[in-house]
Amino acid sequence: MAKPTPLSGYPELLPAQRIVEQQVIDRLRRTFELHGFAPVETRSVEPLDQLLRKGEIDKEVYVLRRLHADEAEGDARVGLHYDLTVPFARYVLEHAGKLEFPFRRYQIQKAWRGERPQEGRFREFTQADIDVVARDVLPFHYDVEIARVIAEALSALPVPTLRLQLNNRKLIEGFYRGLGIEDVDAAMRTIDKLDKVPADTVAAMLADDTGLSDDQIKQCLALAEITAADTSFVDQVRALGVTHELLDEGLRELAEVMDGCTGLVSERLEVHAVLRIARGLDYYTGTVYETLLTGFEAIGSVCSGGRYDALASDGRTTYPGVGISIGITRLLMPLFQRDLLTASRSVPSAVLVALPDEESRPVCDRVAQSLRARGISSEVAASPLKYGRQIRYAERRGIPYVWFPAAGAVAESPIGHEVKDIRSGDQRPADPDSWTPPQEDLHPRIVGEGEPS
Amino acid sequence: MAKPTPLSGYPELLPAQRIVEQQVIDRLRRTFELHGFAPVETRSVEPLDQLLRKGEIDKEVYVLRRLHADEAEGDARVGLHYDLTVPFARYVLEHAGKLEFPFRRYQIQKAWRGERPQEGRFREFTQADIDVVARDVLPFHYDVEIARVIAEALSALPVPTLRLQLNNRKLIEGFYRGLGIEDVDAAMRTIDKLDKVPADTVAAMLADDTGLSDDQIKQCLALAEITAADTSFVDQVRALGVTHELLDEGLRELAEVMDGCTGLVSERLEVHAVLRIARGLDYYTGTVYETLLTGFEAIGSVCSGGRYDALASDGRTTYPGVGISIGITRLLMPLFQRDLLTASRSVPSAVLVALPDEESRPVCDRVAQSLRARGISSEVAASPLKYGRQIRYAERRGIPYVWFPAAGAVAESPIGHEVKDIRSGDQRPADPDSWTPPQEDLHPRIVGEGEPS
Numbered sequence: 001m002a003k004p005t006p007l008s009g010y011p012e013l014l015p016a017q018r019i020v021e022q023q024v025i026d027r028l029r030r031t032f033e034l035h036g037f038a039p040v041e042t043r044s045v046e047p048l049d050q051l052l053r054k055g056e057i058d059k060e061v062y063v064l065r066r067l068h069a070d071e072a073e074g075d076a077r078v079g080l081h082y083d084l085t086v087p088f089a090r091y092v093l094e095h096a097g098k099l100e101f102p103f104r105r106y107q108i109q110k111a112w113r114g115e116r117p118q119e120g121r122f123r124e125f126t127q128a129d130i131d132v133v134a135r136d137v138l139p140f141h142y143d144v145e146i147a148r149v150i151a152e153a154l155s156a157l158p159v160p161t162l163r164l165q166l167n168n169r170k171l172i173e174g175f176y177r178g179l180g181i182e183d184v185d186a187a188m189r190t191i192d193k194l195d196k197v198p199a200d201t202v203a204a205m206l207a208d209d210t211g212l213s214d215d216q217i218k219q220c221l222a223l224a225e226i227t228a229a230d231t232s233f234v235d236q237v238r239a240l241g242v243t244h245e246l247l248d249e250g251l252r253e254l255a256e257v258m259d260g261c262t263g264l265v266s267e268r269l270e271v272h273a274v275l276r277i278a279r280g281l282d283y284y285t286g287t288v289y290e291t292l293l294t295g296f297e298a299i300g301s302v303c304s305g306g307r308y309d310a311l312a313s314d315g316r317t318t319y320p321g322v323g324i325s326i327g328i329t330r331l332l333m334p335l336f337q338r339d340l341l342t343a344s345r346s347v348p349s350a351v352l353v354a355l356p357d358e359e360s361r362p363v364c365d366r367v368a369q370s371l372r373a374r375g376i377s378s379e380v381a382a383s384p385l386k387y388g389r390q391i392r393y394a395e396r397r398g399i400p401y402v403w404f405p406a407a408g409a410v411a412e413s414p415i416g417h418e419v420k421d422i423r424s425g426d427q428r429p430a431d432p433d434s435w436t437p438p439q440e441d442l443h444p445r446i447v448g449e450g451e452p453s
Numbered sequence: 454m455a456k457p458t459p460l461s462g463y464p465e466l467l468p469a470q471r472i473v474e475q476q477v478i479d480r481l482r483r484t485f486e487l488h489g490f491a492p493v494e495t496r497s498v499e500p501l502d503q504l505l506r507k508g509e510i511d512k513e514v515y516v517l518r519r520l521h522a523d524e525a526e527g528d529a530r531v532g533l534h535y536d537l538t539v540p541f542a543r544y545v546l547e548h549a550g551k552l553e554f555p556f557r558r559y560q561i562q563k564a565w566r567g568e569r570p571q572e573g574r575f576r577e578f579t580q581a582d583i584d585v586v587a588r589d590v591l592p593f594h595y596d597v598e599i600a601r602v603i604a605e606a607l608s609a610l611p612v613p614t615l616r617l618q619l620n621n622r623k624l625i626e627g628f629y630r631g632l633g634i635e636d637v638d639a640a641m642r643t644i645d646k647l648d649k650v651p652a653d654t655v656a657a658m659l660a661d662d663t664g665l666s667d668d669q670i671k672q673c674l675a676l677a678e679i680t681a682a683d684t685s686f687v688d689q690v691r692a693l694g695v696t697h698e699l700l701d702e703g704l705r706e707l708a709e710v711m712d713g714c715t716g717l718v719s720e721r722l723e724v725h726a727v728l729r730i731a732r733g734l735d736y737y738t739g740t741v742y743e744t745l746l747t748g749f750e751a752i753g754s755v756c757s758g759g760r761y762d763a764l765a766s767d768g769r770t771t772y773p774g775v776g777i778s779i780g781i782t783r784l785l786m787p788l789f790q791r792d793l794l795t796a797s798r799s800v801p802s803a804v805l806v807a808l809p810d811e812e813s814r815p816v817c818d819r820v821a822q823s824l825r826a827r828g829i830s831s832e833v834a835a836s837p838l839k840y841g842r843q844i845r846y847a848e849r850r851g852i853p854y855v856w857f858p859a860a861g862a863v864a865e866s867p868i869g870h871e872v873k874d875i876r877s878g879d880q881r882p883a884d885p886d887s888w889t890p891p892q893e894d895l896h897p898r899i900v901g902e903g904e905p906s
Contacts, residue, residue, distance in 0.1 A: 003767050004503075004547045007531065010496035012544070014551055015558065018492045034825040036802035036832030039471045043463035043577055044563065048520075050457075060519070066567035067501075067514045067532065078460065079520065091465070094457045098467055100799070100849050102835050105468065110497065114519035124496055139836060141814060314456050346553070349489035361594060372487040379489030382555050383592060396553050 009115070009123030011329060016398075017336050019343040019444045021126075024157060024328060025108055028128045031153040032106035035145075037130050040105040042087035044112075045078040050090055060113040080112040084129040084325065089312035092133055092319055101319075102134040102142070108328075120299030120330050131323030133311050138320040140253060143287040143307055144260035150324050151264040151271060154291065154303065158341060158451035159331060161267065161294040162302070165274040166257055168287050169306070171250025172278060175223055175237070178244030179216050186210045191224050192278045224276040229265075231255040233273040250286075257287055268450060285309040289324050293331060302331040341448035345398025348377040348444065350437050351419070352394040353403045355381040363405055367417070370432040371403075376442065378403075391422055400441050403430070462568070462576030464782060469851075470789050472796040472897045474579075477610060477781060478561055481581050484606040485559035488598075490583050493558040495540035497565075498531040503543055513566040533565040537582040537778065542765035545586055545772055554772075555587040555595070561781075573752030573783050584776030586764050591773040593706060596740040596760055597713035603777050604717040604724060607744065607756060611794060611904035612784060614720065614747040615755070618727040619710055621740050622759070624703025625731060628676055628690070631697030632669050639663045644677050645731040677729040682718075684708045686726045703739075710740055721903060738762040742777050746784060755784040794901035798851025801830040801897065803890050804872070805847040806856045808834040816858050820870070823885040824856075829895065831856075844875055853894050856883070 006012065013021060029039075051061050061079040081087045084107050092099065108128040115121050130149060132142045147166065154162045172191075176184045190205050197205075199221055206212045206220065219240060226236045234251050254273055261271040279288040286307035293302050305324030312319040335341035351371055353364045361380065368378040379399075381390045387404070394402050400423060406416030419435060420427035445451075459465065466474060482492075504514050514532040534540045537560050545552065561581040568574050583602060585595045600619065607615045625644075629637045643658050650658075652674055659665045659673065672693060679689045687704050707726055714724040732741040737759035744756035758777030765772040788794035804824055806817045814833065821831040832852075834843045840857070847855050853876060859869030872888060873880035898904075 003549075004500075004543050006547070007496065007498065007500070010498060012496055012548075013494065014548060015491040015493060018494055021494075022492055033801035034828070034830050036800055036830055038468040038800045039475055040468060041466065041471055041474075043460065043465055044565075045460065045463060045577070047457075047460070052520075062517045063520050064515045064533070065518065067505075067516050069567070080517070090457050094459070095465075095467065096456075100846075104800070104832070112497075114522070124498070134835075141811075347489055347491045347557070348486035358594075375487070377487050377489055379557070382587075393553075 007123075009117030009121075011122055011124070011333055013336065014346070016343040016346040016444070017332075017341075019346070019348075020158070020336075020341055020446050020448075021328065021332060023343075023444075023446055024332065025126075025128070027156045028153050028326065028328075029106070029108065031149065031156060032128075032130055035104075035149045035152075037104045037106040037149075040088065040091065040107045041109060042081070042084070042091050042107065044080055044110070046081050046087055046090060048077045048079050050086060051079050051082065053086075060115055062112050062114055082113045083111050084109055084127050085131075085311075085323070088129070088131060088133075089319075089321075092312050093314050096135075096314075096317070096319075102132050102138060104130075104132045106130045119334065120296075122329055122333070125327065125329035128326040128328055129305075129323060131311070131321050133319050133321040133323075135317055135319060138322065140256070140286075142322050143253065144257050146305070146322050146324055147257050147271075147287075147289065148260050148264060150289070150303065150305075150326070151261050151269055153326070155264065155266055155269045157268075157331070158446045158448050159293060159335060160296070160449050161270060163270045163272060163292045163294060164261070164303070165272050165277055165290050165292065166254060166261075166287065167273065167275055167277040168250040168254040168257075169278065169284055170246050170286055171237070171254055171275065172223070174244040174247030174250050175240075175242050176220070178242040178247055179219055181210075181212060181216055181220075183210055187212065187220060188278045191220055191276065194224055194276055226273075226275040228258075228273045229270065230262075231258050231273075233258075233275060237275070253286060279304060279306055283308045283310070287322065293334075296334050299330060299334060302327050335448065341446070343398075344445040344447055345400070346444075347379070347397045347399060349379045349397070349399045350376050350441055350443075351378040351401045351403050352390065352397075352399045353378060353380045353405065354387055354390045355384045356405065356407060357384045360384075360405060367403060367405055367432040371435075374436060376437065391420075394422055398444070401437060403432075460576075462570030462574075464575055464577070464786055466789065467799070469796040469799040469897070470785075470794075472799070472801075473611070473789075473794055473899050473901075474781065474785060476796075476897075476899055477785065478579075478581070480609045481606050481779065481781075482559070482561065484602065484609060485581075485583055488557075488602045488605075490557045490559040490602075493541065493544060493560045494562060495534070495537070495544050495560065497533055497563070499534050499540055499543060501530045501532050503539060504532050504535065506539075513568055515565050515567055535566045536564050537562055537580050538584075538764075538776070541582070541584060541586075542772075542774075545765050546767050549588075549767075549770070549772075555585050555591060557583070557585045559583045572787065573749075575782055575786070578780065578782035581779040581781055582758075582776060584764070584774050586772050586774035586776075588770055588772060591775065593709070593739075595775050596706065597710050599758070599775050599777055600710050600724075600740075600742065601713050601717060603742070603756065603758075603779075604714050604722055606779070608717065608719055608722045610721075610784070611899045611901050612746060612788060613749070613902050614723060616723045616725060616745045616747060617714070617756070618725050618730055618743050618745065619707060619714075619740065620726065620728055620730040621703040621707040621710075622731065622737055623699050623739055624690075624707055624728065625676070627697040627700030627703050628693075628695050629673070631695040631700055632672055634663075634665060634669055634673075636663055640665065640673060641731045644673055644729065647677055647729055679726075679728040681711075681726045682723065683715075684711050684726075686711075686728060690728070706739060732757060732759055736761045736763070740775065746787075749787050752783060752787060755780050788901065794899070796851075797898040797900055798853070799897075800832070800850045800852060802832045802850070802852045803829050803894055803896075804831040804854045804856050805843065805850075805852045806831060806833045806858065807840055807843045808837045809858065809860060810837045813837075813858060820856060820858055820885040824888075827889060829890065844873075847875055851897075854890060856885075 291303035311321030764774030
């Protein structure tokens with residue numbers, strides 16, 4: 001077999017990078033669980049008709065076929081899921097009788113899209129989702145809770161400053177209705193292009209395609225320009241003089257979410273009301289969330305979501321939901337690719353037990369086992385090379401300590417062992433049944449911007 | 454959308470079961486990391502030509518195709534991996550320049566096979582693999598280490614007694630060569646059928662298809678009958694009077710692996726030398742491992758592996774390896790399906806903070822946040838229902854404690870709070886900044902045979 005080459009769009013990590021990714025997932029999971037979110041994992045495939053319900057995405061679905069499938073076999077046509085929301089909605093309907101509502105779940109899994117690979121876009125990627133879903137009615141306070149949980153989760157990540165941007169679809173829709181705009185959706189979709197298209201062009205599109213008046217266009221653009229790091233956006237909107245019941249509701253809701261995030265803002269995480277944001281997807285009906293990574297805005301939102309009045313429905317019962325999804329791969333890969341993020345070592349081992357000779361392996365195994373019994377990850381050297389070469393073995397992997405077992409006759413006694421910190425060169429006697437490294441050396445540490453060193 | 458139905462072969466867990474599966478994965482990961490195995494995750498797809506190298510498995514591969522792929526597009530043909538060994542071998546070759554050898558890795562991931570679903574066979578399943586791979590030469594002591602690590606890992610699982618069965622291909626091959634058998638592989642493949650086919654039939658096949666003499670057949674069957682819970686198998690083999698250099702090597706290696714497992718045998722895990730085992734796959738060249746779940750022998754081996762002289766090769770460099778793979782789905786699903794295994798609750802929450810009225814939500818949020826700050830998973834009630842109904846909310850989820858916040862005026866003081874253990878009914882004053890539940894209530898516990906209660 002010749003040396004294999006990477007598959008475009010399918011990122012793969014070296015062990016030190018995977019250690020970082022795992023720790024990121026561990027931190028997210030811990031935050032989600034502290035807030036009482038239960039773990040769910042769905043199968044990786046869904047029937048094609050489920051995957052294609054959203055319309056625009058159909059080109060990106062990967063269809064599965066058994067290599068030698070018999071055409072007459074009648075296998076249900078299935079494809080890999082492209083997000084975790086569609087499978088979760090199906091899971092809720094399928095298992096509704098066995099779930100307790102409101103149902104709070106987190107789900108950390110891979111998803112697949114057959115997109116053209118580019119920075120921030122992958123064909124296989126890992127997402128971390130949280131959602132709360134209820135039967136019939138989901139109280140608004142969950143919109144606040146989702147923002148708070150995700151703010152806490154994002155603040156714990158070893159990445160540059162994140163900027164959580166909030167808006168509310170009712171606010172936009174109420175404002176547009178107050179202006180007398182009839183095709184609210186069309187206007188919203190056009191305004192949503194402001195990120196990529198100059199305001200002049202957007203204005204022209206609003207006039208030509210959506211038939212808005214100059215005053216309506218001016219007001220829409222004015223609303224879209226409003227941002228605030230607190231609830232001062234309310235007065236800014238009021239100053240535009242538009243009134244509508246739905247606008248009031250949207251303003252009140254967005255102010256509550258912003259208020260809920262006070263105290264979670266830090267150097268690591270900014271929270272802004274950004275009244276331009278609509279989020280393209282059609283099913284959001286209230287709060288919308290998106291998140292930019294400072295310095296990497298071009299990769300798009302790394303954490304998005306919102307409220308949907310009908311996350312799922314079986315015709316008789318409707319399940320409203322609110323949730324958000326962190327793009328773990330999208331968030332971490334740009335940092336890995338630029339060597340801005342790694343781990344302090346490429347193995348879990350804190351200790352390499354050196355091997356004086358092959359006959360001493362049982363003694364060395366016992367030392368390692370004694371360290372492991374106290375939670376200290378340890379491995380025994382592969383071969384009884386000269387100690388200098390064994391130290392090099394540890395160095396190349398970033399293992400901080402090398403243990404020199406007692407020699408010969410006293411091998412089973414706790415006397416005569418020594419441990420060396422190969423970073424400082426410091427070497428001293430140690431007892432395998434009690435020696436413990438400093439807490440910060442126990443596990444590989446994340447090294448990168450945004451991570452306290 | 455009508456109520457969806459399950460897809461055959463794609464198991465899906467309820468939250469309490471997923472909690473068990475996660476804890477099982479956590480325990481495996483902890484054991485692997487304590488022994489210094491580094492985490493690797495490979496992409497889910499491989500080029501088809503890689504997946505088909507092993508020959509027999511080709512019918513089971515799922516091929517991926519973009520729904521509206523342009524035929525002229527020339528996408529590399531890829532399929533989902535059906536195990537973690539083929540992707541790992543490719544990973545080693547692709548990243549060899551950036552890895553340190555001997556390379557010890559664990560990998561816990563899903564795999565897919567288009568098999569006909571049946572008990573113990575799934576189309577999507579989770580595997581946990583460990584392997585050690587070296588450049589050119591891999592010392593034999595790693596065969597012992599893999600057995601020890603896996604014995605430790607299996608002993609920590611909440612399942613009925615496991616029976617780890619060991620053998621060595623050199624032992625069989627040496628014995629057969631000592632008997633003068635020429636087509637050793639054919640004889641081994643036939644003897645391997647003893648699990649499913651009566652000895653008479655196997656004997657007839659050895660005579661008719663492989664051309665063995667009566668004495669050779671008698672000796673092969675005698676060897677296949679030998680089992681031992683210690684190294685006494687060596688004398689049993691010697692008593693058959695066959696000699697060959699390779700037989701000696703196999704006996705010595707198997708005895709070393711058995712010796713290495715002394716001390717790891719328990720009520721949870723038996724370790725046996727079973728000289729019948731060959732493991733069907735052609736690439737094993739020394740030690741072979743397989744594992745049966747007591748009472749569920751029919752599902753087949755739940756943990757198998759062995760030594761291969763060439764795990765991977767790029768033509769210039771050969772990478773020998775030794776490894777083993779736990780079938781997590783195969784192991785847990787029969788227990789879930791029979792309600793033999795579950796978690797003490799379906800949510801991580803140890804505490805439900807009751808909500809006296811909607812105005813008290815900020816107070817309740819602060820109580821919950823104070824508990825979370827000390828690692829106690831907590832959620833606030835969804836609505837200010839009567840306390841009896843809020844207690845029912847906790848009961849249905851298995852949440853052991855309900856917190857009653859101080860009423861009205863003293864809301865922000867630590868005075869006046871009470872916490873109730875809803876299992877015993879015991880209710881007493883508690884301070885949100887210091888109260889802690891007993892350790893065993895902090896996280897959902899696994900409930901099932903094989904788990905201390």
